Amino acid sequence: MTPVRRPVVVVGDVGIDVLTRSRVPIVPGGEATADIALVPGGAGGNTAAWLAAHDVGVSLLARIGDDYAGHAARSALEAVGVRCVFAVDQHLPTCVVVVLVDAAGERTMLSDRGANAAFRTADVDLDQAAGVLDRAAPGLPHLHVSGYVLLDDGSREAGLAALAGARERGWTTSVDPQAAHLVAAVGADTFLGWVRGVDLLLPNEIESEALGGPEAVLTSVSQVVVTYGAHGARWFTADRDERASSPTVECLDSTGAGDAFNAGLLASWLTDGDPVRALAAGVAAGSAAAAGLGARPPRAPATTP
Known part of the structure; x- marks a missing residue:
């Protein structure tokens, strides 16, 4: 019998990435040939797309502009099975x-x-975000919040409201800090105050250091998973330290690897709650993302009838 995972509501950024790979060294003031592509992006959109690729029922709360980029971002997500619950801004453009x-x-x-x-x-x-999810999935939804929402003065109140609302409903929660320099700018104590009571914090090594390390983080959250790039990941609780190593892959593009890791880990953890299996699934997803171009799962080629 195929296991059924609890569904996920994601709160986070959505946008378009201008992916640029220079073919030659870049000289300031000069010109360089490059491979350039417009691809869907945004940390919230990336994690939601990777969750859908893991057969998790997922909806995404975000804000886009009323423009071509916004329509393209929504279409790309809906095409892979993400339910989009978007506000449309009539003044600001899509990210x-x-x-x-x-x-x-x-x-x-x-x-x-x-x-x-x-x-x-x-x-x-x-x-509404929970209502558009696949109702066949058992259990309460899980809320995942991108740290960019909390680290921006304009969107922080909404991110905190989402976390508070999830706790009121009895949902589990997770947060990815996303940006070490922004965490450092607001201060570790301030950020940890925002995420106090979260079930799972998902920093990378640099973000963990900006927050004072796993022991400091565990004073505010129940569990913390730290990623170390090619050196794998570790799952910390007050009395547990689990580790997973990364496979050897050629890193073509690290964009979105952390978002993919989050999705792989959550897809597993929300199925059976086992940290060891969840770590392995997260590392596998992050490694797969780094081995490809762009921040989203690869799409299967279209078949002709």
């Missing part, structure tokens, strides 16, 4: 991120959050 990928697959991002920064508490309708 666009320029992603510069180097020869080692590491990325540098130039971000315009656009309508994501205007995500408001009025946009947080958890009951």
Whole structure:
């Protein structure tokens, strides 16, 4: 019998990535040939798409602009089975991120959050988001929040409202801090105050360090999973430290690898609650993302009748 996973409501950014891989070294003030593609992105959209790829019922709460990028972002998500519960901003554009990928697959991002920064508490309708999910999935939904929502002054109140609403409904919750430099700017104590009571925090190694390390994080949340790139991941609780190693892969593009890790881990954890299996599933998903281009799962090629 195929296991059925609890569904997930994601709160996070949605947008379009301008994925750029230079073919030659970049010289300031010069010109370089590059491979450039417009691909769907945004941390919330990425995690939701990877969850759908794991056959998890998933809906996404976000804000987009009333423009081509917003329509494209919605279409790309709906095409892979994500239920989109979007507010449409009549003034701000949809988020666009320029992603510069180097020869080692590491990325540098130039971000315009656009309508994501205007995500408001009025946009947080958890009951609607839960209502569009697959009702065949047993159990209460799980809420996953992208840290970008909390780290932006404009959208923070909405992110906190989503976490509070989920707790009131008895849902489990998780947060990915997303950006170490932004965590450092607001301060570890402040960020940990925002996520106090969350079931699972999902930082990478640099974000964990910005928060004071796993022991400090565990004073505010029940469990913390730290990713270490090619060195795997660890699951910490007050009395447990589980580890998973990463397979050897050629990293073509690290964009979205953390979002994919989150989805793989949650898909497993929301099935049977086993940290060891969840770590392995997260590492496998993150490694698969790093081995491809773009932040979303690869689409199967269309077949001709």
